[in-house]
Amino acid sequence: MARLVGSDRTPCINPRCRRTAPRDKFPGEMICGKCFRSLPAPARNRHRRFWREIRKWNRRIARTGDAFRRERMEAIRRGWINRLCWHWDTVLKPMVTNPSKPEGLDGFLAEVGL
Structure with a gap:
């Protein structure tokens, strides 16, 4: 599937990935599950922790009736x-869009200039 600019799909931020998601669910940028799982575990866990905290505070805000507490x-x-x-901007996105070169023969030959 080609990446169409005017389509109703949002492409994964990984330039080598061809997965897309519905634009109404992911209006800006998104990373597909396969690319997210390929990231290092500490980065994934930290990202998940942020989302967990946001959802926790959303639930607390929905339950409170005091305007002062809700504002806080x-x-x-x-x-x-x-x-x-x-x-997202400083850790995850650069990891996906500009991955480090893998070690091995190809990386070595690129460093040497062959």
Whole structure:
């Protein structure tokens, strides 16, 4: 399937991956499950932790009736969202779009210039 600019699908951020997802569910950027699982475990776990905290604060905000507490909880949730966005932009996205060269014969020959 070719990547169409005007299509209703969002492509994976990995340039070598051809997977897509519905644009209404993933309006901006997305990484497919296979590419996400290929990332190092510490990066995946940290990303999942951010999402877990965001969902936890969403549940707490939905249950509270006090406006002052809700405002404070929303500020905490925005902090977790900012951390998630920072992690996506500075850690995950560069890992996927610019992977390091694999060690081995091909990497060695590229370093030598052959």
